[in-house]
Amino acid sequence: DGGITQSPKYLFRKEGQNVTLSCEQNLNHDAMYWYRQDPGQGLRLIYYSQIVNDFQKGDIAEGYSVSREKKESFPLTVTSAQKNPTAFYLCASRAGKGGHTEAFFGQGTRLTVV
Amino acid sequence: GQSLEQPSEVTAVEGAIVQINCTYQTSGFYGLSWYQQHDGGAPTFLSYNALDGLEETGRFSSFLSRSDSYGYLLLQELQMKDSASYFCAVRDMDSNYQLIWGAGTKLIIKP
Numbered sequence: 001d002g003g004i005t006q007s008p009k010y011l012f013r014k015e016g017q018n019v020t021l022s023c024e025q026n027l028n029h030d031a032m033y034w035y036r037q038d039p040g041q042g043l044r045l046i047y048y049s050q051i052v053n054d055f056q057k058g059d060i061a062e063g064y065s066v067s068r069e070k071k072e073s074f075p076l077t078v079t080s081a082q083k084n085p086t087a088f089y090l091c092a093s094r095a096g097k098g099g100h101t102e103a104f105f106g107q108g109t110r111l112t113v114v
Numbered sequence: 115g116q117s118l119e120q121p122s123e124v125t126a127v128e129g130a131i132v133q134i135n136c137t138y139q140t141s142g143f144y145g146l147s148w149y150q151q152h153d154g155g156a157p158t159f160l161s162y163n164a165l166d167g168l169e170e171t172g173r174f175s176s177f178l179s180r181s182d183s184y185g186y187l188l189l190q191e192l193q194m195k196d197s198a199s200y201f202c203a204v205r206d207m208d209s210n211y212q213l214i215w216g217a218g219t220k221l222i223i224k225p
Contacts, residue, residue: 040122040220042118042201042215042217042218043157044215045213048212050210090157098211100145100147100164100211103157103159105157105158107155
């Protein structure tokens with residue numbers, strides 16, 4: 001079955017530690033996205049990539065980094081520079097770059113700083 | 115700037131009809147989407163409107179008026195499983211066709 005997979009589902013980070021969230025899709029989608037969702041809020045775009053080896057900053061990129069070495073994979077690293085990383089992180093993908101196509105989401109990773 | 119406004123919470127009774135409104139302000143409007151998200155889950159796509167008018171998909175319908183920068187999601191024959199948050203999102207040409215998201219409307223359904 002085609003889909004988009006995020007791991008882990010829950011992640012705990014100590015102060016000053018970098019952590020990496022995994023996102024893999026087998027939908028052959030060109031574009032992939034990382035969003036952050038805080039309680040009672042909408043989705044805010046962190047980074048997106050429309051093609052392998054290229055990515056763009058979203059609205060809240062500070063303290064995060066990404067890579068897109070393979071079409072299927074778009075990992076997100078939450079660095080120690082992100083001062084308030086506790087949130088629900090959602091990865092999405094869609095076919096094409098422009099126009100409208102439906103976005104498919106992974107089940108999310110809930111990150112907590114301990 | 116770019117913004118979307120939708121009510122934070124709506125309450126309805128099982129079997130009834132409910133309308134969730136969304137007004138938007140964007141520079142490069144391309145289309146309006148609606149997504150459903152159950153607590154702790156992933157958003158799932160419901161509908162998309164690029165042109166004015168009503169789009170119907172089963173119990174759900176979505177409406178768009180580009181001249182009023184306004185749309186709504188209509189849910190009919192409400193079921194308890196429809197309890198979720200509903201997000202409107204605008205696809206914006208001036209932002210590389212990214213989705214600009216509203217804050218979401220929590221739909222509470224009472225028996």
